[in-house]
Amino acid sequence: MSKFRLQPILSVLSAVAVVSACQPAPDGPELLAPATSAATPARASVLTPSARARYDSLPPLPTPRIGHGLVVYRNCIWAIGGEITWGDAPTNAVDRYCPDIDPTRWHSAPPLAEAAAHFGGVAVIGDRIYVAGGLNAAGETLRSVYVFDAARGWSKLSEAMPFRTACGGGAVVDERLYVFGGRIDPSMGTSCQGFRASSGMLVFDPMGPEGKQWTQGGDGPIPWPHCAYRLTSIGHIVHVVGGGGCGPALPSAFPYEFDTRQRRWRSTSASVGGTWWPGVSRVGDFLITFGGRDGDLWYNPAQMMYARGVTTMGAGPMPSLPDGLLDAPSVDFRGDLVIAGGANDATYRAMSDVTRLRLTSGCDLYESDDRVADAAALPVIPDRSGEVLPWSTTLGRICHRDDVDYIRLLGFLQNISAGGVRLTPPPGTDYQLTLLDSAGTRVIARSSRVGSVPESLPLPSDASSYLLRIESQDGTFDARRPYTLRLVR
Numbered sequence: 213m214s215k216f217r218l219q220p221i222l223s224v225l226s227a228v229a230v231v232s233a234c235q236p237a238p239d240g241p242e243l244l245a246p247a248t249s250a251a252t253p254a255r256a257s258v259l260t261p262s263a264r265a266r267y268d269s270l271p272p273l274p275t276p277r278i279g280h281g282l283v284v285y286r287n288c289i290w291a292i293g294g295e296i297t298w299g300d301a302p303t304n305a306v307d308r309y310c311p312d313i314d315p316t317r318w319h320s321a322p323p324l325a326e327a328a329a330h331f332g333g334v335a336v337i338g339d340r341i342y343v344a345g346g347l348n349a350a351g352e353t354l355r356s357v358y359v360f361d362a363a364r365g366w367s368k369l370s371e372a373m374p375f376r377t378a379c380g381g382g383a384v385v386d387e388r389l390y391v392f393g394g395r396i397d398p399s400m401g402t403s404c405q406g407f408r409a410s411s412g413m414l415v416f417d418p419m420g421p422e423g424k425q426w427t428q429g430g431d432g433p434i435p436w437p438h439c440a441y442r443l444t445s446i447g448h449i450v451h452v453v454g455g456g457g458c459g460p461a462l463p464s465a466f467p468y469e470f471d472t473r474q475r476r477w478r479s480t481s482a483s484v485g486g487t488w489w490p491g492v493s494r495v496g497d498f499l500i501t502f503g504g505r506d507g508d509l510w511y512n513p514a515q516m517m518y519a520r521g522v523t524t525m526g527a528g529p530m531p532s533l534p535d536g537l538l539d540a541p542s543v544d545f546r547g548d549l550v551i552a553g554g555a556n557d558a559t560y561r562a563m564s565d566v567t568r569l570r571l572t573s574g575c576d577l578y579e580s581d582d583r584v585a586d587a588a589a590l591p592v593i594p595d596r597s598g599e600v601l602p603w604s605t606t607l608g609r610i611c612h613r614d615d616v617d618y619i620r621l622l623g624f625l626q627n628i629s630a631g632g633v634r635l636t637p638p639p640g641t642d643y644q645l646t647l648l649d650s651a652g653t654r655v656i657a658r659s660s661r662v663g664s665v666p667e668s669l670p671l672p673s674d675a676s677s678y679l680l681r682i683e684s685q686d687g688t689f690d691a692r693r694p695y696t697l698r699l700v701r
Contacts, residue, residue: 266570266586267534270550271317274307276562277553279404281334282541285341286362287312289545290321291552292343295329298560301349302329309566322365324358330404332373333382333391337418342389344416345377347404353378357416371425374414379404381443383450385472389416390450392443392470393432404439413450413470433468433477440488446499446522448472451480454490454504463488463505487514489539495549495571497522500530503537503554512558513538516591517569519577519607526577526694528605531588532622534567547571575611575691578619584652587618587679592671592699602631604698608682610643610689617682618652619697621671631701632670635682638693639664644685650677660685668700 273291279302280294288310295302304327307318324343332345341360348354353376357369373391380394391414413429420427440463441455450470456463469480487504494500502517513536520527540554549569556563571577578588590605608617621633637643645667647657656678659667662685672678682695 268568270566270568272566273553273564274318276564278539278555278562279329280553281331281343282543282552283334283336283341284543284545285336289543289550292334293324293328296562298562302327325366325368328354330379332377332380332394333389335382335384335389337384337387344391345373347378371423374426381441383443383445385445385448430475430477442490442492444492444494444499453492453501454487491537491540491542491551493542493544493549495544496547500549502533503540505538512536513556526606528607529590529603532591576609576617577607578617582616584618587620589620589622592621602699602701604696606694606696608697609691609694610684611691613684613687613689619680621678632668634698634700635667636696637664638690638695641688641690642685643695644683645669646681648679648681652679
């Protein structure tokens, strides 16, 4: 989807971490699957189907990084390879953040055997890290597969990928790495911005017999080249997130998924509009996507984040990122979303920031402490015609009779048709919707209809931010079922 690039306007996020090379990584079960995987963590995540969210900063990467891999391995976050400056030669550096050993900074880890970036797939399977494909220092696309073992360090597998692959996406299902697309057309140069063929799904089984570890999983679902997407997995399904046609075109939602059991593609409903190079992770019960470019190639990265419940099926926008992010990898680290590096402006300049979205236990994904200061900041975005781009969310709940949800609406622009907001409570409850000023001290409008009927309020058409307050009107509530909050034209 597209929008004016006027401020204030929105988009999304992602992050990572590392540990000391002179100290062994702490032993113990893996906390989470690889950055692009939706495999279930070995121990329960603290994230529940609803929780309070806020952003904070972790120690920055030692150098700016883009096009790198990000995984959690032995209780540490590992940043692997990548480019320090976009378009320059990649690095072979590997850094890790181990907060149980040193929470103050990242430490160097054993480097890759060769410098590389924009990998075909990076994953943790069992007790090893696998790095497949990528672009080397000469700009050549690689077929190589490197593996890291804590006892032996990095080594190169004898069996290479079936073809050269970079700038693709990888996800893990049932201890196998699935890599989709990513071949670069040599006629378009060596950048990930060039055309890339959707070459179908490749499957890597590290336990397979030598010479047969890589197999073809099925042709791509569409005949034309597809670029700038990411992969994630939920159960036995691999999802393609973001992207669009290669070249000077607007991004589009790519509503396809790959069934790893039946080995076939099928179309599915798109949960969000298209973005180029979004971030994606599964954290606990939620699939979270963020950032990317949601308009023409010269637009700045987006600040928007979006969550979709895997089992609850609740979905909607998350609190907007502090800054826009592009091509930023992220991981589930102990139930929080950690985003490390990526780019935060239209020039694709690499950054070293590491951001954590805290997802603490609670009933409500937006906030659980009833404080204005922790109000979830959700976007109000105009499309090209100046009309508000509508969204809806089912991520919020009223958890007890005195619970109050505060939601901050950001991005109002003067002289647009702002539309309104509609609240639909769960059946059998009676909720009240109030519009407040930005400080939460002055009531501007209130809707208090009796019973389980929608409450609606118009939104002002000015440049201010506003607060919504959602609460029980008569003491009835439903902590298991969410309300629906919809931004309407």
